[in-house]
Amino acid sequence: MSSSRVVFKTTAFERPLVTVDVVIFTVMAEQLCVLLVRRPESDGEPYPARWALPGGFVDVDRDASLLACAERKLRDKTGVAAPYLEQLGSWGDAKRDPRGWSSTHAYFALIPQPEAVDASATTTTEWVPCDQAARRRLAFDHNTILSTAIERLRSKVEYTSLPAFLLPEPFTLPQLQRVYEVVLGRPLDKSAFRKRMLDAAYLEEVGMVTGDHGRAAMGYRLRERDQATVFPRTFKSGE
Amino acid sequence: MSSSRVVFKTTAFERPLVTVDVVIFTVMAEQLCVLLVRRPESDGEPYPARWALPGGFVDVDRDASLLACAERKLRDKTGVAAPYLEQLGSWGDAKRDPRGWSSTHAYFALIPQPEAVDASATTTTEWVPCDQAARRRLAFDHNTILSTAIERLRSKVEYTSLPAFLLPEPFTLPQLQRVYEVVLGRPLDKSAFRKRMLDAAYLEEVGMVTGDHGRAAMGYRLRERDQATVFPRTFKSGE
Incomplete structure (x- = not known):
């Protein structure tokens, strides 16, 4: 089958928004920490100024795959490649994003203690101890994604x-x-x-x-x- | 925040295609079997007449969530609700579907031996022993998804x-x-x-x-x- 000669029919449906979010863990000061980013304050942005997990839209022109997209988000926020990056799960429904039906592919990453990490506490990014992060009201369903990631990490640590x-x-x-x-x-x-x-x-x-x-x-x-x-x-x- | 009064900016990016696929397992004649569907033969369809896992596009008007979409696909193909349905993972990249950048959310379902299941062997659906299904050249990356599902099921059976x-x-x-x-x-x-x-x-x-x-x-x-x-x-x- 030569796909270059064939015109494929595609869906008439409206396409959902597709994002990738990354739960980036490290250990600082003997605490398990997660990287949060502050969302822009501008009008027209959902959850303005709320803390969120780093992530964003899949860019079909730049990202070869979901994993490549997760690696890009991680690199953009931390300046490093993660030694460990694993798919956590996906969340998608009509209501999680006020911009429309949206599904996100969530990954979790483990990186060494961030001496070498660009993202120290700034106005837009912050390493937050996980127990504190879990008490903040994060944007979208990011509290659910974060707690799933913490649970997954803890269960895997056992073995x-x-x-x-x-x-x-x-x-x-x-x-x-x-x-x-x-x-x-x-x-x-x-x-x-x-x-x-x-x-x-x-x-x-x-x-x-x-x-x-x-x-x-x-x-x-x-x-x-x-x-x-x-x-x-x-x-x-x-x- | 009242989303009804706010106009949210959305992405300028082309949106990926979003599908849900379901690996439906049962046991027949003392063999672990999986439900396969034959893709349409018509022009303009990718992988015409190839066997595939049941699935298709998320319909943002009908499906409240990814899980609801998986339940709908399962019900459409088997006439039953699954007693067990679990998210398996997602696969997304620029090349897996010739229609364009596509991501699929894969689920796996376990249903009782299909005395009560509509889908017996027809020209378009068939229960296939897993070892035979794994040897067929399925559409898209469905061989990868199927083998991941079998591995997940086998590993979970242990405990x-x-x-x-x-x-x-x-x-x-x-x-x-x-x-x-x-x-x-x-x-x-x-x-x-x-x-x-x-x-x-x-x-x-x-x-x-x-x-x-x-x-x-x-x-x-x-x-x-x-x-x-x-x-x-x-x-x-x-x-």
């Missing part, structure tokens, strides 16, 4: 290497443990954590680095940065 | 009550075990299966029914039909 994507490399095992604890919201036993991480064999040693309090410690990085490792079992309570 | 949604109620424990075995693709130990199902406490007894070979057996139904029960652990190998 994957995901939190390692929140750290700049190399990291030490105590630094990795703290990130797990921050995302899980509870302390973990040090020796069980160390055994579990090393047994899972998803880290590789990169030599001694300066760890906490200036002490030398083994530095690690992820063996494979293109996927999360799934552990054979979840953390037991008290482990 | 949820999902296969029970593939049975008409009431069902016996041997019937339920067979559906688990069909989806998992391997036999399960009878006494371990019985203990596990009853321990999970997601079934309720409805009294004696006529089971296999005309023998009386306890009939069961799902305690809650609106959600899958998640078991505390997966099936062990050999269990």
Whole structure:
């Protein structure tokens, strides 16, 4: 079939608006944080001046795919490529956007602590601890999308290497443990954590680095940065 | 904010095509099957006469939401409402549909063995065993969507009550075990299966029914039909 010679009929229906939103997580000051952007105040914009997740319309001329669109939004807001970007789900209905029937494809991204991130607190972007962000009245259905993302991340932390994507490399095992604890919201036993991480064999040693309090410690990085490792079992309570 | 008084600016971008596709599973003749529909042969239709997953454009005038659209497609093709319908993911890019930039929201549905289903094999719809369906060259990226759905279903079977949604109620424990075995693709130990199902406490007894070979057996139904029960652990190998 040569599509260049064929004229395809297309839909007579009005097309929905199509957007991509990205829930961008990091850890700052031992808190799981999410990037919010303030919507423009101008007339004719829905939810003016309200905080929202970064996102916007798919641009059919620029975006080769939904994932490429999510990567573009992420790069525009943070200046970085995410080491981890996963599709979260989609939300679409007649009422979520006052401009008309709209569907959004939501992604979530994990990026290392934003020393290297352009978006520090400004008037239009802000890293907000997740529990605070969840209490704000965000634009559209972004509260629902955010809470779904937090739930997904927390559930995956139980059995994957995901939190390692929140750290700049190399990291030490105590630094990795703290990130797990921050995302899980509870302390973990040090020796069980160390055994579990090393047994899972998803880290590789990169030599001694300066760890906490200036002490030398083994530095690690992820063996494979293109996927999360799934552990054979979840953390037991008290482990 | 009264949206009726405000004129919202909308996008100047060309809007992508938006579709919903539904992977509808059932079990027939001890095989996991999926419903395929044959695309029209007429000129101007992409992938003419090719088999595809049921689906089509979101109709902004009829569909209140993506889920409502999925329910409508399912009802149109099978005449039934699905006891279980879950969002699978979305696929969108510039090339998957020759009519233009398109994104589809894919769902998967589980329905009981289709005694009561309108769609038996016709020239335009057919229940196809999943392994055979996977070998056909389906329209669009439907092979990818189908394989993702099979993988999701199989992974969830390990730790949820999902296969029970593939049975008409009431069902016996041997019937339920067979559906688990069909989806998992391997036999399960009878006494371990019985203990596990009853321990999970997601079934309720409805009294004696006529089971296999005309023998009386306890009939069961799902305690809650609106959600899958998640078991505390997966099936062990050999269990």
